[in-house]
Amino acid sequence: MSADTLRREGRIAYGNGEYDKALDLFRRAVKRGDPSATLLDHLAATHEKLNDLDDALKAAKKTIQTWREHPTGYLRAGRILVKMGKKSTALDIYNQALKVVKHVGIGYEELKKAQADVLKDVAPPKSVDPLTVLPREMALMVLEYLSFRQRTAISRVSKGWRDFIRSEPNLWRHLDLTGARARVLNKFISAAINTAYSKLEAATLNRLNDFDKVLAALASRPSLQSLTLLETGLQGQNLVDVLRKAKGLRELRILHGTDISQTVLHSLARQHSDRLELLQCARVRHISFGSTWHFKLPMLTTLDLTADTIDAILLCANLSENSPKLRSLTLRELTTPTLLPDLGFLDLRQCQNLEYVRLRLRFTSPQQLTLPPSVKVLDLATSCGGSYVGSNFFISMEGAANDQAGLKWSRLPNLLDVKLHFPGAILSDVVGPFNITHYEGKEIPDISKLESLCMVNPNIPSNTILLEERLIDLEHWAITGCLDLKDDHVESMIRSYKKLRSLDFSGSSITGIAIKEIVKAGHVKELVANDCLQVGRDAVDWARAQGLKVQFGNTSNQITGKKVRY
Secondary structure, three states: OOHHHHHHHHHHHHHOOOHHHHHHHHHHHHHOOOOOHHHHHHHHHHHHHOOOHHHHHHHHHHHHHHOOOOHHHHHHHHHHHHHOOOHHHHHHHHHHHHHHOOOOHHHHHHHHHHHHHHHHHHOOOOOOOHHHHOOHHHHHHHHHOOOHHHHHHHOOOOHHHHHHHHOOHHHHOEEEOOOOOOOEOHHHHHHHHHHHHHHOOEEEEOOEOOHHHHHHHHHOOOOOOEEEEOOOEEOOHHHHHHHOOOOOOOEEEEOOOEEOOHHHHHHHHHHOOOOOOEEEEEEEEEEOOHHHHOOOOOOOOEEEEEEEEEOHHHHHOOHHHHOOOOOEEEEEEOOOOOOOOOOOOEEOOOOOOOOEEEEEEOOOOHHHEEOOOOOOEEEEEEOOOOOHHHHHHOOOOOOOOOOOOOOOHHHOOOOOEEEEEOOOOEHHHHHHHHOHHHOOOOOOOOOOOOOEEEEEOOEOOOOOOOOOHHHOOOOEEEEEOOOOOOHHHHHHHHHHOOOOOEEEOOOOOOOHHHHHHHHHHOOOOEEEOOOOOOOOHHHHHHHHHOOOEEEEOOHHHHHHOOOOEO
């Protein structure tokens, strides 16, 4: 007999209450091959009638596996699980079904009803809102760990949550629209400002529906101290005029997505010169401060400017006099100069409080930069293209006379963190001057030991990594984009520097042998090895199994879906 005939006879037997006979007929029909969802459901139903719930559940599972998008198997499995007293599992089955089954037809509606019925049984008699149990102070402590966007999402859960979050101005101190995906409506901004009231201290503006109106409302708040502009478009004199009302502004960040001219930046800085503590601008075409910037910023501690070209000599001519409290200086020049004049000599020795220096300028010689001994973090790069500058920059670094201006490691006794982007720089020329024999005077000064050293695309001509006394406490060492870096260098490095905790060898020529040596050494806990084409996946997996945290992947392929794994 055919499978269809067996199914019809099985249904007749089932209708007559002859369940054993029906079970035999349905089994024979299934064995004929390619059973339909209906036939498999008949088999499960017959097992259920015979009170053989385990076999009934197996048949229902087979229905789900064979007909994944059909609601029949999920409905049967859920009913059987409820009979077995496994309501939580039944709820999971229904939840999964609602994600898979097409959202049309009677089957989908039956699934929704079955889920609602089980959910009603599983849920406690009376749900308890955490806000009614936790003390208000503790609830606020939890909410303060969340981002502004997360708190906004939580406020939509229920009226109780919304009222609670909007009743606490401290949760609205920073109007942070960083993660906005669509235009933010004025209605939401108005509610946020009114909720924060006098507590509003900071605002990060992004994708606004009406920028001018929002900015005017924020500027009128005397409590506003920090303003960050993201995707707000081209701004001109209107920005200066509106912010004139912001009498308490201390921090101004103009980031990517907001375009202004040097004239506007100058007007903003001058307007708030007596209280501005932080000034950051991510992109201006040209910055040449000169005489137009000859005014004092007495409270300024952080200056961060990025431009196509920067006239750093004019900018820093009176920096120590105009901004005596300056602790952090960042100047980034984006263009690679061709016909631009030489940088000249940048002398920052009078900035006695300067601790963080990040410069990307037209450096061709270490004699062009002189820093104060207070510097702790130095991020230095040249905007001149090619490897010629890098390969020659550090050769004469410590060879100059003691009374001659210029960059010397021996003149920076508080240095802790160094990052250098000079392609082609010879490693020994950079590391060698950290030897204490290069230090001026007969007595060795009280110098710091470096904690982090990062170099981009250096040149390593020999197989030996020098051990210098000032580097013995290094915890992080990064040598990236360097095909000269091989297994022998890594072995020498980890043997000499016992306090290393993290390494970054992205873009190097290391192999699995180097990774094995790192694991054997035991003191390195983290390795970044992106774009290391000679490292095999098996070596990475083995190292992870030994407890080493490895970041490994091809960064050029990450956009296409290949993820960096930890």
